Amino acid sequence: MSRNVTVTLKLATSLDGRIALSNGVSQWITNSKSRARVHQMRAEHDAVLVGVGTVLADDPLLTARTVPAPDTQPARIVADSKLRTPRQSRLVESTGLGRVILAHDDHADPSPFGATGAETWAVGSDGSQIDLNGLLRRCEAEGFNRIFLEGGGTLAASFLAAGLVDVLAWFRAPILIGGDGIPAIGLLGLDRMEQTRRWSLTAREAFDDDCLELWTPI
Incomplete structure (x- = not known):
């Protein structure tokens, strides 16, 4: 991957690292001040993924x-290997607000999106998912050097496992959801502690009882 592209992974979780209840309910874990900070961070990036x-x-x-509002909205990118994004989704129907991009593998058929205004990028595949390095190379070619990765857990785990996260922006709310909640990060496939990566805390912000911590990999 070209290191000219910086990926910030944003997580917004309970204290025990959950992003939703077991039934999928997630609004709202963090408070309104935290959510306003997220919108500010989006505006500071070239693309939201x-x-x-x-x-x-x-x-x-x-x-x-x-x-x-920002002068220019960040591009909005969906990692969508099989192009399952609905044509009637709010993203596809809001291309007038800014670029919407569906990044897919080489075998997906982009023709259903031809008249929607949404862009389709064939970035290759790596097993069952799109080629993340291929996606970041295309981002760099398009001038997207600051990527704000907002999940979900499977995509977050894929970027972490590949060593492609440069900054971890972790919002935490003072609640506990429990082990039956949905985790912020999917499976990493680790079986030895030495495979884990250490992170360095670089900044901390408070939004009433919510906390944002910024971490960088060591």
Whole structure:
């Protein structure tokens, strides 16, 4: 991967690292001040990236809703190997607000999105998912050097396992959800402690009882 592209992984969780209840309910874990900070961070990046699972579950808009609004909205990218994003999703129907990009493997058929205004990028595949390095190379070619990765857990785990996360921005709310909640990070496939990676705390911000910590890999 070209290191000209910086990936910031944002997590917003309970104290025990959960992003939703077992039934999928997730609004709202963090408070309104934390959410406003997320919108500010989106505005500071060239592109916001999520996995297709997040789109199917939440139908997010992913715009930076700051006051005042940014001069240019970040591009909104979906890692969607099989192009399962609905044509009627809020993302696809909001291309007038800014670029919407569906990154897929080489075998998916992009023709259903031809008249929607959404862009489709064939970035190759790596097993069952898109080629993350291929995606970041395309991002760099498009001038997207600051990527804000917002999940979900499977995509977050894939970037972490590949060593492609440069900054971890972790918002935590003072609640506990428990082991039956949905974890922020999917399976990493580790079986030895020496495979784990250590992180260095570089900054901390407080939003009432919520906390944002910024970490970089050591």
